[in-house]
Amino acid sequence: MQGVRYRRLVAALGGMLAALAGASPALAAAPQSLLHPAGPQAEELAKAITWDILAITVIFVPVALLALYILARFRRRPGDDELPPQVDGNPRWELGWTLALIVGLVIMVLHPLPAEAFFERLPKGEKTLTVEVIGHQWWWEIRYPDYGIVTANEMHIPAGTPVIVKTWSADVIHSFGVPRLGGKNDALPGRVLKFWLEADEPGVYQGQCYELCGASHARMLARVIAHKPEEFDAWVQARQNPVVAVPEGSLAAQGEQVFRGLCAACHTVDGTPAKGTIGPNLTAFGTRTSIGGGVLENTPENLAVWLADPPAVKPGSIMPNLGLSQDNIQALVAYLQALK
Numbered sequence: 001m002q003g004v005r006y007r008r009l010v011a012a013l014g015g016m017l018a019a020l021a022g023a024s025p026a027l028a029a030a031p032q033s034l035l036h037p038a039g040p041q042a043e044e045l046a047k048a049i050t051w052d053i054l055a056i057t058v059i060f061v062p063v064a065l066l067a068l069y070i071l072a073r074f075r076r077r078p079g080d081d082e083l084p085p086q087v088d089g090n091p092r093w094e095l096g097w098t099l100a101l102i103v104g105l106v107i108m109v110l111h112p113l114p115a116e117a118f119f120e121r122l123p124k125g126e127k128t129l130t131v132e133v134i135g136h137q138w139w140w141e142i143r144y145p146d147y148g149i150v151t152a153n154e155m156h157i158p159a160g161t162p163v164i165v166k167t168w169s170a171d172v173i174h175s176f177g178v179p180r181l182g183g184k185n186d187a188l189p190g191r192v193l194k195f196w197l198e199a200d201e202p203g204v205y206q207g208q209c210y211e212l213c214g215a216s217h218a219r220m221l222a223r224v225i226a227h228k229p230e231e232f233d234a235w236v237q238a239r240q241n242p243v244v245a246v247p248e249g250s251l252a253a254q255g256e257q258v259f260r261g262l263c264a265a266c267h268t269v270d271g272t273p274a275k276g277t278i279g280p281n282l283t284a285f286g287t288r289t290s291i292g293g294g295v296l297e298n299t300p301e302n303l304a305v306w307l308a309d310p311p312a313v314k315p316g317s318i319m320p321n322l323g324l325s326q327d328n329i330q331a332l333v334a335y336l337q338a339l340k
């Protein structure tokens with residue numbers, strides 16, 4: 001009877017391991033998986049994690065097998081009424097495995113490179129790009145100090161260039177990270193932290209806030225859009241010369257009037273009188289891929305949903321429900337989508 005149970009247990013464990021192995025390619029392909037690196041910084045982190053998992057497996061498997069063997073071999077059998085003889089233990093063995101554990105732990109702790117390798121050390125002598133990322137409840141302000149560009153939630157970078165990311169916060173503690181490109185760093189009020197990330201290839205890489213920061217923490221997403229270097233230069237050019245003019249008498253022109261009256265106190269559009277700094281800078285909004293801190297794709301329909309009642313999309317949103325009429329919403333959508 002016990003033999004049958006033992007075999008069932010082994011079969012169940014084997015099945016679980018097989019299922020994990022089968023699921024791992026899916027895990028590795030997840031958009032925010034550290035095990036699916038897309039840049040040198042993320043590569044280093046993935047190596048360190050893989051090494052730890054291997055080391056843990058090498059220790060765990062023999063210990064678990066030994067425990068299963070002992071459970072089976074020395075289990076209570078019919079007719080075993082007495083306790084087995086009790087012993088004090090074996091000082092030599094106990095000292096041995098205590099020391100082995102300590103040595104194992106020290107190796108595991110020391111093996112990954114020192115922390116500065118992940119956060120500070122850059123490939124020497126390379127051209128870098130500096131980007132400032134400022135956490136707000138619940139969106140990311142993204143600044144390019146060398147180019148005078150301010151945007152939100154979507155960071156454009158050139159592929160193959162290390163990007164120095166400086167993080168801080170305008171309110172509570174946030175944490176900015178893009179797992180496939182590198183580590184992550186807290187965004188603290190009143191203190192600037194630095195780390196770097198890099199994308200090997202052009203593409204879109206998903207990130208998010210990693211520190212519980214209030215009601216819409218889980219809706220504080222970020223996208224890093226990596227371009228070929230010449231396409232990045234074109235993006236910088238375009239952002240430095242944004243399209244703000246809308247045809248006279250158009251729906252977008254009506255929207256511009258509504259925007260000046262209701263939105264400009266909180267939002268900036270470069271090249272216009274709108275200079276508010278409470279909400280995200282909306283220059284070239286029509287080129288963004290997402291809205292509301294990455295919660296919705298940027299389509300006219302979604303933008304209308306957002307404008308009608310922001311806190312319904314994003315609980316706690318500082319942008320209130322302005323009670324806009326459908327006409328005003330459609331005009332604002334036309335205006336915002338025209339900003340390129």
Ligand code: CUA
Pocket residue numbers: 135136138173174175209210211212213214216217218220
């Ligand atoms: Cu910001 Cu969580």
